[in-house]
Amino acid sequence: MxxxxxxxxxxxxxxxxxxxxxxxxxxxxIGLSLIISKWVSQALLNENRMRGISNSVxxxxxxxxxxxxxxxxxxxxxxxELSRTDKDVTYxxxxxxxxxxxxxxxxxxxxxxxxxxxxxxxxxxxxxQLLSTGSELINDFAVPVLIGKARLGTVRIxxxxxxxxxxxxxxxxTIVLTIGIGILIVGFVSTALARTVTRKIQVLHxxxxxxxxxxxxxxxxxxxxxxxxxxxxxxxxxCPAYGDERxxxxxxxxxxxxxxxxGRYDKKIESCRHCEVYRSQxxxxxxxxxxxxxxxxxxxxxxxxxxxxxxxxxxQQQRLFQTILDVTPDMVxxxxxxxxxxxxxxxxxxxxxxxxxxxxxxxxxxxxxxxxAEENQRENREVLEQRHTLNVEKKVxxxxxxxxxxxxxxxxxxxEGQVSGVLGTIRDITELKxxxxxxxxxxxxxxxxxxxxxxxxxxxxxxxIILGYAQxxxxxxxxxxEIHESLSTIEKYxxxxxxxxxxxxxxxxxxxxxxxxxxxxxxxHQVTGVVEHTYGxxxxxxxRDLQEALPLVFGDQEKLEQAFVNLLNNAHDAIGSDGxxxxxxxxxPVEKEVVIRVSDTxxxxxxxxxxxxxxxxxxxxxxxxxxxxxxxxxxGIVRDHGGRIDFETTYGGKDSADKTGTTFxxxxxxxxxxxx
Amino acid sequence: MWFLxxxxxxxxxxxxxxxxxxxxxxxxxxxxxxxTYAYLPQYSHRVSYERHNPLIEYxxxxxxxxxxxxxxxxxxxxxKMVGQGKLDISFSNPVAYxxxxxxxxxxxxxxIVEEDGRAEFRGQIICRRDNIAIQTLEDCxxxxxxxxxxxxxxxxxxxxxxxxxxxxxxEDFAExxxxxxxxxxxxxxxxxxxxxxxxxxxxxxxxxxxxxxKIDISEIRVLATSRWYPGWLYSARKDLDPAVxxxxxxxxxxxxxxxxxxxxxxxxxxxxxILPSSDREYDSVRExxxxxxxxxxx
Numbered sequence: 001m002x003x004x005x006x007x008x009x010x011x012x013x014x015x016x017x018x019x020x021x022x023x024x025x026x027x028x029x030i031g032l033s034l035i036i037s038k039w040v041s042q043a044l045l046n047e048n049r050m051r052g053i054s055n056s057v058x059x060x061x062x063x064x065x066x067x068x069x070x071x072x073x074x075x076x077x078x079x080x081e082l083s084r085t086d087k088d089v090t091y092x093x094x095x096x097x098x099x100x101x102x103x104x105x106x107x108x109x110x111x112x113x114x115x116x117x118x119x120x121x122x123x124x125x126x127x128x129q130l131l132s133t134g135s136e137l138i139n140d141f142a143v144p145v146l147i148g149k150a151r152l153g154t155v156r157i158x159x160x161x162x163x164x165x166x167x168x169x170x171x172x173x174t175i176v177l178t179i180g181i182g183i184l185i186v187g188f189v190s191t192a193l194a195r196t197v198t199r200k201i202q203v204l205h206x207x208x209x210x211x212x213x214x215x216x217x218x219x220x221x222x223x224x225x226x227x228x229x230x231x232x233x234x235x236x237x238x239c240p241a242y243g244d245e246r247x248x249x250x251x252x253x254x255x256x257x258x259x260x261x262x263g264r265y266d267k268k269i270e271s272c273r274h275c276e277v278y279r280s281q282x283x284x285x286x287x288x289x290x291x292x293x294x295x296x297x298x299x300x301x302x303x304x305x306x307x308x309x310x311x312x313x314x315x316q317q318q319r320l321f322q323t324i325l326d327v328t329p330d331m332v333x334x335x336x337x338x339x340x341x342x343x344x345x346x347x348x349x350x351x352x353x354x355x356x357x358x359x360x361x362x363x364x365x366x367x368x369x370x371x372x373a374e375e376n377q378r379e380n381r382e383v384l385e386q387r388h389t390l391n392v393e394k395k396v397x398x399x400x401x402x403x404x405x406x407x408x409x410x411x412x413x414x415x416e417g418q419v420s421g422v423l424g425t426i427r428d429i430t431e432l433k434x435x436x437x438x439x440x441x442x443x444x445x446x447x448x449x450x451x452x453x454x455x456x457x458x459x460x461x462x463x464x465i466i467l468g469y470a471q472x473x474x475x476x477x478x479x480x481x482e483i484h485e486s487l488s489t490i491e492k493y494x495x496x497x498x499x500x501x502x503x504x505x506x507x508x509x510x511x512x513x514x515x516x517x518x519x520x521x522x523x524x525h526q527v528t529g530v531v532e533h534t535y536g537x538x539x540x541x542x543x544r545d546l547q548e549a550l551p552l553v554f555g556d557q558e559k560l561e562q563a564f565v566n567l568l569n570n571a572h573d574a575i576g577s578d579g580x581x582x583x584x585x586x587x588x589p590v591e592k593e594v595v596i597r598v599s600d601t602x603x604x605x606x607x608x609x610x611x612x613x614x615x616x617x618x619x620x621x622x623x624x625x626x627x628x629x630x631x632x633x634x635x636g637i638v639r640d641h642g643g644r645i646d647f648e649t650t651y652g653g654k655d656s657a658d659k660t661g662t663t664f665x666x667x668x669x670x671x672x673x674x675x676x
Numbered sequence: 677m678w679f680l681x682x683x684x685x686x687x688x689x690x691x692x693x694x695x696x697x698x699x700x701x702x703x704x705x706x707x708x709x710x711x712t713y714a715y716l717p718q719y720s721h722r723v724s725y726e727r728h729n730p731l732i733e734y735x736x737x738x739x740x741x742x743x744x745x746x747x748x749x750x751x752x753x754x755x756k757m758v759g760q761g762k763l764d765i766s767f768s769n770p771v772a773y774x775x776x777x778x779x780x781x782x783x784x785x786x787x788i789v790e791e792d793g794r795a796e797f798r799g800q801i802i803c804r805r806d807n808i809a810i811q812t813l814e815d816c817x818x819x820x821x822x823x824x825x826x827x828x829x830x831x832x833x834x835x836x837x838x839x840x841x842x843x844x845x846x847e848d849f850a851e852x853x854x855x856x857x858x859x860x861x862x863x864x865x866x867x868x869x870x871x872x873x874x875x876x877x878x879x880x881x882x883x884x885x886x887x888x889x890k891i892d893i894s895e896i897r898v899l900a901t902s903r904w905y906p907g908w909l910y911s912a913r914k915d916l917d918p919a920v921x922x923x924x925x926x927x928x929x930x931x932x933x934x935x936x937x938x939x940x941x942x943x944x945x946x947x948x949x950i951l952p953s954s955d956r957e958y959d960s961v962r963e964x965x966x967x968x969x970x971x972x973x974x
Contacts, residue, residue, distance in 0.1 A: 064721070064722050065720060065721040065722060065747075068721040068722070068724075068725055068745075068747040069721055069746070069747035069748070069749060070746075070747075071749075100702065101702045102702075104702075106699065108699060109699030109700055109701050110699055110700060110701070110702050111694070111695070111696040111697065111698055111699050112698055112699070112700050113694045113695050113696070113698055114694055114696070117692055117694045118692075129692055130689045130690070130691040130692065131691055131692050131693075131694045132691035132692070132693050132694070133694060133695075133696050134693070134695075137691055147722055147725050147726065147729075148725075148726050148729065150725075150729065
């Protein structure tokens, strides 16, 4: 039963209808057959009985005369005639008053069992007995032949049921045939009817599938038979229904018919029901459903479009916001009340050295090192509790050395006045700090330069006098004498002093310079050519890596040579012996600068003196070995040419010849053809 | 289909099994010795039976003889059976008797008293009451006449004698037809006239009362009535044992209208008494037959 129910449930709608109708017809047919066959059988058997009674009573009346006259021929004629005229009469015979057969319709003898098979009393009009011959049923009618009170004999007639059964069978077959044809016709008709219904349902089904697939542009209702604006003779082109070939005006909001009621479907449908357009267009329930379906899909489509537009707008906003956040070099973060990170930008991720997904949802403890995390937490709690803005500059250890950070932390206060988190903005101000340092250093050197220049200028004249008088006095004394020797010593140191003064003046730009476009590579070739041999004696090699077609630099050749010689000497001093000096030139097309790099394989610059190496008179060499003005002069020359000098250094032992100790990097602006 | 047939044809009544294959030839056996008695088939066999059966039962009881009523279909057959010796006691009209006596030598031995108390009877000439063309006997000329039988007394010979007495011969009629047999001939004449099949008819007096149940006899008009002639009589076959005849004659004459049992017999037979009779009482009939030219041998 459950299988059957499940089987029935899985059947198509059309098959269900057809099967149901056929089942009803079958049941009806079987019931009808049973009733009709029973009824007809009963009626025919009754008729058979009535006819049998009539036949036998009639015959009993007709045989009186021939029985009296013992006219056997007439009797025989009478019984034969009855058998001949009534097809149901199987046999007829007449018994005399002694119960012996006088005449009968049997051929080849009389079946003697029949005599006793039925008997009728004189008091009875007739007696009927059902007989079975094995092959058929027979109603045997016995009627006494009476004359007055005397009984002349008995008339016996056998009426067969065969014809009744045959008629019943024929009727049954007719019913079965009729029902069969009925089932066929009803089957066809119901299939055709069901098809019209199921076709509409299938259209709805396909439309539903399309909607599930995302295609909301479906139409399930049939095309309009007539157009509302033609029916109503309307010319209002601004009406939403005007020109809509498939939509139903009663579903549309804001239609302009004078009979239309303002409002949505539920409000206007009542007035629409009386409208001629509705009456001429409205269909059955399935069409209603299809029309509702269309309206639903249309509404859904409009809502989805609006939703998509909003979504697109939101996405665009989000992208803009994210772009601003990501592009800004500042590290921006938002933490909630529990100080868990809710949002961070790219700069923050880079600073923390983690990916965004590793940061979100975590507190500082999970992101930064112990001390820093603790400090952040403390600051954040303070901001949360005191609702103030923290604004500090601090130095933290980054992945690539110490960094200066400008930290601004603000409490985020909701419109309800609740503190919902902390917005952190951290700006890396290391560069700014360095720049500030350099400006301070330059100002210091400037002051020193001005001081030294003043001193040098004052000393230069006395030195000239000392040198002049020493040379003059030397001419007056005999060479080889003690005085001559002393004068020579005075002359020598006076010359050294004058060189120092000249250097001081060069440092403070107090010397004349002649600038012209120069090829830096050529200058470097000349300079290295001069020192190469000398350095080679101490197994220091010079490697040149000069970029060809290097732009020219506008400068003073002599001063540039001086600057490069100073750097080479510095490198030589740093190496001592057994090393390599690498000289390279490149062009930085972005900054439009010519870059000169001078690297040594020395032991590098200790961190504690890195800030002071460009200071005048600062030297690491022993007393009398250097004036401490080499790098100061070079710094002054470079600055004089509008360039910059910087260095990279690795402090430590000299492990191998390939190891770079210190690299000085000089950048000169490239010369432009047009004079600026 | 089988199921339906079974359902629809089932019977509550259980049939009796008979074997129609057990057959035997049957033959009608004749009684060995009987005295046969017949009523000239003036009416149907049933009427003949009903009228005479109580009388026969009485005779059987009184005489102890095996008397059996037989039913010849026609007057001719009745007379022939007398001639053939198949009919012993004949109850017939005087015309038939005169013929039988002439041909076969039968002897009259008793005659009956009619219900009106007379030992005679007469014939009637009838027509439809609305037949205005027939008002007198003369009007019957050229008309179609239906009579009971050529041997019928009241139904043919007596009226024919009446016509002869009034100068009307057989040839004067357009047609003389006789009622078809066997039996019921008197009624058939009345019915034929009633139905308008014939213009006039001839029946014995009393017939109209007999058919009054079947037709409306007020539609029938009695045009004329013949003179009285002797009534019905019993005659015995020439060769019948006179002892037997005597026994029967005595039994018949012994019937008494006062006796309640005998009254029933008379009532059934439509007599009121039985009188002794002899052949010469029928000479008037012989004269009649001679007058109308009946050949007694034919």
